[in-house]
Amino acid sequence: MTDQILAPENVLIVPGGATRDEAIREAGRVLVEAGAVEPSYVDSMLERESTVSTYMGNWLAIPHGTNEAKDLIRKSALSLLRYEQPIDWGGEPTRFVVGIAGLGDEHLEILSKIAIVFSDEDQVNTLLAAGSSDELHALLSGVNDA
Secondary structure (H helix, E strand, O other): OOOOOOOHHEEEEOOOOOOHHHHHHHHHHHHHHOOOEOOOOHHHHHHHHHHHHOEOOEEEEEEEEEHHHHHHHHEEEEEEEEEEEEEEOOOOEEEEEEEEEOOHHHHHHHHHHHHHHHOOHHHHHHHOOOOOOOHHHOOOOHOOOO
């Protein structure tokens, strides 16, 4: 596999904050630019969020498309955005927004890897302290391991 699930260019540190929907659109834009999804996949990410929150705890939200949007995914990929100011995610403070596109059932394995990283508060604090998107990507490179 030559494509990384989480490519360095898909990791961004965003100065300031955003609204929940702006953050979902930004995470989706990165997936579109990576060639992972059709542009309309972003709409399905917003649609899913309107029915069930993708907030996971420990500053993390994982927006992803609806099951009906599976045919809009070209390849599995992640986008990761770290916001310098917390986002109000349905009443939960969020700093990390991880957009997911998974071919077939690959999203389940990807979700599992992200959940393991973010279940450790020390690791989350290390991610919050990362000084650059390159450093952030290096800390998360384990999600690319098969």
